[in-house]
Amino acid sequence: MTGHEAAPSRRTALGLLGAVPLSAGGLLGAAPRSASASAAGDGSGRIPADLRPGGAFDRYIRDLAERDQFSGTVLLAHRGRHVLARAYGMADKERRIPNEPDTVYAMASASKPFTGLAVVRLAEQRKLRFHDKVGDHLDGFPAQIAEHVTIHHMLTHTSGMTDPTNDAPDPHVFTSAEERNRHLAARARAQTLRFTPGTRKEYSSMGYEVLGELVATVSGQPFHEYVREHVFARAGMVDSAYHTRTEWLANERIAHPYMLQEDGSRVDGVRHLDKGGVGGVPGSNSARAFIGSGGGNGFTTAPDLVRFALALQRDELLKRAYTELFVNAKVSGPPLREGPADPRRGEAFHAYGPTASTYNDQRYISHGGGIAGGSTNWSIYLDLDWVAVVLCNHDLPIEPIIEQERSRITA
Incomplete structure (x- = not known):
């Protein structure tokens, strides 16, 4: 653990033992449909030594934390059981609250699949179709979007709504969900297309913002409430929500983002809304938004993401046909982050x-x-019964951790 951490609590101590159960029995019900597959690839269900407490992956994470190259939570689970749970660094430096295996984190775009699942559920309920156009459900969009961009395009990042100004930092500090929703709706209706929908794949957060508005309009519920009822509650994700900035400040279980500054220091983004980070989109600070949206920044924990994976694979969130629609590959495109061959x-x-x-x-x-x-x-290994989660509350690259995870789980 890093030198500035407080003494570990009981939950942290359990995490350091690599055995933090999801429930008293440590297992959320029966194994998923693919339980016949094994982590070792031979049908035995053996846990590779490299993934166990004290193994190569565990030592790798500990070394990063000791060099201040990781602050957050890492969880590996096999067939619903936690194999390795680790937490390092501070969730709230001002209050001296350490990160725990069940600390709540702002997920940024890693919550986009909750938006996607909400849309697929509405399709399952026959309330929309994937080939529906934006204009079939929402008013006020220019014709090039209303008449040509489909729900399928937005779900697969092929809509063309990728205006470069979408990535500009927004210095405005929002004070309510209603104000934030009005702002997003206005920005969505001011979009132009960079390419003909369906002809290219280019990552578009704005497409998912529109999907969030569509979920609210079609369901008759606010987006956050629909996801809470039809995703989080159905999956047993008891610690997941779209928290407001007020809740982010008050809830001691939620990790604060520590934004890297030009001088090498880190600033608490929730307490310093005038500050922005230097990485990613320079000057941005997600806490200014007040609350997350279809485009991202739901809040969850590593154990809740394991619950999500199990509920998804057991068809508890969608019927089997629609689960397959949700998880199966649709559109090929270049990776979001290029790395070594x-x-x-x-x-x-x-x-x-x-x-x-x-x-x-x-x-x-x-x-x-x-x-x-x-x-x-977060990653769900569909045929191997593994779930892996990496949650970090510093500006630090986690791609090397994911690479270590992938290579050892699929070995």
């Missing part, structure tokens, strides 16, 4: 929310996210 890395695809690809010829779905002062990623 790796022959084990499969071609990048997008499903209806998560990314969908292969590594070492094993399927997984995943999504990452980044805000000033935080990086997140």
Whole structure:
């Protein structure tokens, strides 16, 4: 652990033992549908030594934390059981609250799949169709969007709504969900298309902002309430929500983002709304938004993401046909982050929310996210019964951690 951490609590101590159960029995019900597959790839269900407490992956994370190269929570789970749970660094330096295995983190874009799942559920309920146009459900959009951009396009980042000004930092500090929603709706209606919908794949947070508005309009519920009822509650994600900035400040279980500054210092983004980070989109600070949206920044924990994975694979969130629609690859495109050439890395695809690809010829779905002062990623290895979560509340690269995770789980 890093030198500035407080003494570990009981939860942290359990995490350091690598055995933090999801429930008293440590297992959330029966194994998912693919339980016949094994982590070792031989049907035995053995846990590789490298992934156990004290193994190579555990030592790698500890070394990063000791060098102040990681602050956050890492969780590996197999068939619903926590194999390795680690937490390092501080969730709130001012209050001297350490990160725990069940600390709540702002997920940034890693919560986009919750938006996608909400849309797929509405399709399952026959309230919309994937080929519906934006104008079939929402008013006020220019004709090029209303008449040509489909729900499928927005889910797969092929809508063309990728105006470069979308990435400009917004210095305005919002004070209510209603104000934030009005602002997003106005920005969405001011979009122009960079390319003909369906002809290219280019990441578009604005497409998911529109999907969030669509969920609210079609369901008759505010977006945050619909996701809480139809995703979080159904999955048993007891610590997940779209928290307001007020709740972010008051709730001691929520980690604060520590944004890197030009001088190398880190600033608490929730307490210093006038400050922005230097990485990602320079000057941005997600706490100014007041509350998350269809485009991201829901809040959750590593254990809740395991619950989400199990509920998804057991068809508790969607009927089987619609679960398959949600997780299966739809559109190929370049990876969001290029890295060193790796022959084990499969071609990048997008499903209806998560990314969908292969590594070492094993399927997984995943999504990452980044805000000033935080990086997140979760992965569900569909045929191996593994779930891996990396949640960080510093401006630090987590791609090397994900690479270590992938190579060892799929070995």
